[in-house]
Amino acid sequence: xxxxxxxxxxxxxxxxxxxxxxxxxxxxxxxxxxxxxxxxxxxxxxxxxxxxxxxxxxxxxxxxxxxxxxxxxxxxxxxxxxxxxxxxxxxxxxxxxxxxxxxxxxxxxxxxxxxxxxxxxxxxxxxxxxxxxxxxxxxxxxxxxxxxxxxxxxxxxxxxxxxxxxxxxxxxxxxxxxxxxxxxxxxxxxxxxxxxxxxxxxxxxxxxxxxxxxxxxxxxxxxxxxxxxxxxxxxxxxxxxxxxxxxxxxxxxxxxxxxxxxxxxxxxxxxxxxxxxxxxxxxxxxxxxxxxxxxxxxxxxxxxxxxxxxxxxxxxxxxxxxxxxxxxxxxxxxxxxxxxxxxxxxxxxxxxxxxxxxxxxxxxxxxxxxxxxxxxxxxxxxxxxxxxxxxxxxxxxxxxxxxxxxxxxxxxxxxxxxxxxxxxxxxxxxxxxxxxxxxxxxxxxxxxxxxxxxxxxxxxxxxxxxxxxxxxxxxxxxxxxxxxxxxxxxxxxxxxxxxxxxxxxxxxxxxxxxxxxxxxxxxxxxxxxxxxxxxxxxxxxxxxxxxxxxxxxxxxxxxxxxxxxxxxxxxxxxxxxxxxxxxxxxxxxxxxxxxxxxxxxxxxxxxxxxxxxxxxxxxxxxxxxxxxxxxxxx
Amino acid sequence: xxxxxxxxxxxxxxxxxxxxxxxxxxxxxxxxxxxxxxxxxxxxxxxxxxxxxxxxxxxxxxxxxxxxxxxxxxxxxxxxxxxxxxxxxxxxxxxxxxxxxxxxxxxxxxxxxxxxxxxxxxxxxxxxxxxxxxxxxxxxxxxxxxxxxxxxxxxxxx
Numbered sequence: 001x002x003x004x005x006x007x008x009x010x011x012x013x014x015x016x017x018x019x020x021x022x023x024x025x026x027x028x029x030x031x032x033x034x035x036x037x038x039x040x041x042x043x044x045x046x047x048x049x050x051x052x053x054x055x056x057x058x059x060x061x062x063x064x065x066x067x068x069x070x071x072x073x074x075x076x077x078x079x080x081x082x083x084x085x086x087x088x089x090x091x092x093x094x095x096x097x098x099x100x101x102x103x104x105x106x107x108x109x110x111x112x113x114x115x116x117x118x119x120x121x122x123x124x125x126x127x128x129x130x131x132x133x134x135x136x137x138x139x140x141x142x143x144x145x146x147x148x149x150x151x152x153x154x155x156x157x158x159x160x161x162x163x164x165x166x167x168x169x170x171x172x173x174x175x176x177x178x179x180x181x182x183x184x185x186x187x188x189x190x191x192x193x194x195x196x197x198x199x200x201x202x203x204x205x206x207x208x209x210x211x212x213x214x215x216x217x218x219x220x221x222x223x224x225x226x227x228x229x230x231x232x233x234x235x236x237x238x239x240x241x242x243x244x245x246x247x248x249x250x251x252x253x254x255x256x257x258x259x260x261x262x263x264x265x266x267x268x269x270x271x272x273x274x275x276x277x278x279x280x281x282x283x284x285x286x287x288x289x290x291x292x293x294x295x296x297x298x299x300x301x302x303x304x305x306x307x308x309x310x311x312x313x314x315x316x317x318x319x320x321x322x323x324x325x326x327x328x329x330x331x332x333x334x335x336x337x338x339x340x341x342x343x344x345x346x347x348x349x350x351x352x353x354x355x356x357x358x359x360x361x362x363x364x365x366x367x368x369x370x371x372x373x374x375x376x377x378x379x380x381x382x383x384x385x386x387x388x389x390x391x392x393x394x395x396x397x398x399x400x401x402x403x404x405x406x407x408x409x410x411x412x413x414x415x416x417x418x419x420x421x422x423x424x425x426x427x428x429x430x431x432x433x434x435x436x437x438x439x440x441x442x443x444x445x446x447x448x449x450x451x452x453x454x455x456x457x458x459x460x461x462x463x464x465x466x467x468x469x470x471x472x473x474x475x476x477x478x479x480x481x482x483x484x485x486x487x488x489x490x491x492x493x494x495x496x497x498x499x500x501x502x503x504x505x506x507x508x509x510x511x512x513x514x515x516x517x518x519x520x521x522x523x524x525x526x527x528x529x530x531x532x533x534x535x536x537x538x539x540x541x542x543x544x545x546x547x548x549x550x551x552x553x554x555x556x557x558x559x560x561x562x563x564x565x566x567x568x569x570x571x572x573x574x575x576x577x578x579x580x581x582x583x584x585x586x587x588x589x590x591x592x593x594x595x596x597x598x599x600x601x602x603x604x605x606x607x608x609x610x611x612x613x614x615x616x617x618x619x620x621x622x623x624x625x626x627x628x629x630x631x632x633x634x
Numbered sequence: 635x636x637x638x639x640x641x642x643x644x645x646x647x648x649x650x651x652x653x654x655x656x657x658x659x660x661x662x663x664x665x666x667x668x669x670x671x672x673x674x675x676x677x678x679x680x681x682x683x684x685x686x687x688x689x690x691x692x693x694x695x696x697x698x699x700x701x702x703x704x705x706x707x708x709x710x711x712x713x714x715x716x717x718x719x720x721x722x723x724x725x726x727x728x729x730x731x732x733x734x735x736x737x738x739x740x741x742x743x744x745x746x747x748x749x750x751x752x753x754x755x756x757x758x759x760x761x762x763x764x765x766x767x768x769x770x771x772x773x774x775x776x777x778x779x780x781x782x783x784x785x786x787x788x789x790x791x792x
Contacts, residue, residue, distance in 0.1 A: 169743060210725055
């Protein structure tokens with residue numbers, strides 16, 4: 001895919017060689033000054049070209065031939081610099097080079113002291129000026145939209161920038177977003193494969209911030225965290241100029257590294273090159289929250305100014321919890337059209353409670369229309385009636401207080417984890433070491449993570465059994481996701497899980513082998529206490545091994561579980577699971593297990609875990625216990 | 635055979651949420667799509683789109699419930715006035731109506747900013763907006779053009 005696009009780019013670029021500028025003496029002078037100043041190796045030039053050091057030397061991450069003026073520009077920054085200077089003198093280029101690359105030219109003009117009167121045409125660009133004037137950028141914030149596990153592509157969250165003008169309302173800012181342009185017709189599998197392998201083009205875009213607020217907190221039910229950055233207006237300007245030169249420029253989108261979050265860092269580096277943010281992310285995968293941490297670590301955020309924008313779902317749940325029972329029920333009935341808004345007004349509640357009940361009814365109605373659960377006309381009439389009733393109550397002081405603010409995401413544990421410890425299985429002791437590049441499970445301290453979302457990518461553990469001198473890869477989860485989101489009278493999310501893994505399974509008392517398996521489940525979760533939920537999932541699992549009769553087993557079954565936080569810093573996860581073979585191996589079932597996993601937080605990046613399980617596999621029963629020390633990092 | 639099909643279907647159904655992209659998602663990796671792309675194609679005017687929004691002028695036909703969809707601003711009308719306010723009201727009409735009815739909130743603050751209402755007179759402005767709700771939203775199908783006119787009048791009355 002990539003090689004092909006590089007080849008095509010080269011081909012296209014070769015076809016689009018600009019007409020060589022005439023041998024203008026001023027051009028020669030600029031080139032020699034640029035060379036003696038070593039500009040083509042300047043860190044800022046590398047930022048402008050999105051250069052990254054790879055296996056085959058430095059190359060630009062941008063894949064669009066339109067982004068390069070030199071045929072070899074993608075891999076040759078010096079040639080690209082010369083071609084960029086040529087562009088200033090090339091009257092055949094349309095649009096003029098300085099309109100296409102305002103960021104590059106602003107920097108070159110500053111570094112070389114370019115005299116515009118000695119150029120063949122004045123480097124003025126109304127189109128660019130219009131954009132800059134419209135946005136009127138003075139300051140920048142970084143926004144983190146929390147993860148949404150029911151859309152796997154969004155499960156790690158999302159980051160974008162907000163450009164603010166002098167107007168004193170955050171809603172009037174502009175969101176700068178980097179996203180892949182996907183084909184809505186692509187199915188889930190195509191989408192996933194293309195997303196991981198660079199099959200989609202990513203683009204930068206700019207849109208009103210209120211559109212993003214509606215999209216994330218209104219429709220998508222995701223909380224937003226807004227981090228104001230301490231960039232000065234002088235630093236914001238080059239960011240804007242660089243953004244303008246990236247308009248309509250395509251870069252192959254890679255879900256794991258060249259993604260929304262990584263690409264934004266080029267813009268921040270353009271504003272403050274000394275932060276070198278893109279350089280902090282050379283590990284093969286980039287998680288949105290990690291880029292926020294990098295931005296915090298680089299000192300770009302002033303403490304104490306972080307704003308939280310709760311999603312509509314959070315607001316509705318909070319508002320319901322504040323109302324007396326009668327108003328809680330009534331607001332739902334009013335929203336559903338089963339009672340007139342006047343019934344809230346004429347009730348016995350205080351004015352404040354009435355106001356909150358009507359506000360809640362309006363919010364519920366907006367949730368319904370956003371989810372397409374009602375007709376447009378019906379919405380208009382009911383919404384109008386509720387709001388008309390609301391105007392009977394005094395303005396201001398009776399509004400619903402905001403929900404309590406959760407711990408901000410950056411206060412959560414880091415995204416990667418290693419652990420070491422030991423335990424016993426059956427009658428034999430073992431030592432264990434494990435790793436997890438990303439991200440979170442139910443025994444990790446939950447602050448800063450989406451409640452109920454378990455996501456593990458490439459997590460594994462190896463065991464050494466000293467008595468029998470065996471080393472075993474105990475498990476390796478290529479991907480494991482579980483979402484347990486409790487249902488209530490308003491929200492009815494499905495709970496589900498999916499897992500692709502290899503794990504060591506026992507087949508007889510003395511024989512084990514490594515079994516590739518894939519499983520999934522779907523079901524429901526309910527809240528059972530203030531900090532405890534219970535779930536039930538129907539499950540299916542396919543496993544392959546020579547040691548199964550017929551070499552495979554497809555099984556069906558289910559799991560019941562509880563996750564709880566008995567005390568702050570103590571996470572508990574109890575689960576019972578059963579699977580019975582229905583195809584392939586069917587005579588040896590069912591496999592049953594019960595496990596109790598616990599996590600004890602020692603500090604933000606350190607935890608103790610204790611697991612205990614009892615299982616009965618192929619009619620052989622075993623107990624297992626492990627105790628491990630876990631260290632989070634990155 | 636029946637059994638095989640049944641189990642295969644079961645595995646597929648159970649695994650579906652794990653691999654399915656949400657319908658209508660236009661974007662990989664981070665949430666919903668970038669709606670700036672017109673006609674599903676990216677072109678040089680991605681950023682210009684923004685400027686075009688201003689040049690489009692007014693979306694006078696917006697009513698309640700429009701902003702929850704992804705409708706585009708389709709019917710420019712030549713009504714003089716504060717274009718950013720028109721645009722803002724069109725896109726945020728539902729929230730704005732709620733805040734006007736409650737006499738407070740982020741969207742009425744934003745309107746005050748756009749109309750240059752001085753900070754000290756804002757509490758009174760919000761109160762007047764709440765009292766003027768029947769005038770601003772006379773019917774459930776009131777459109778944005780009327781809303782903006784009515785708000786502007788109320789602001790002018792001070």
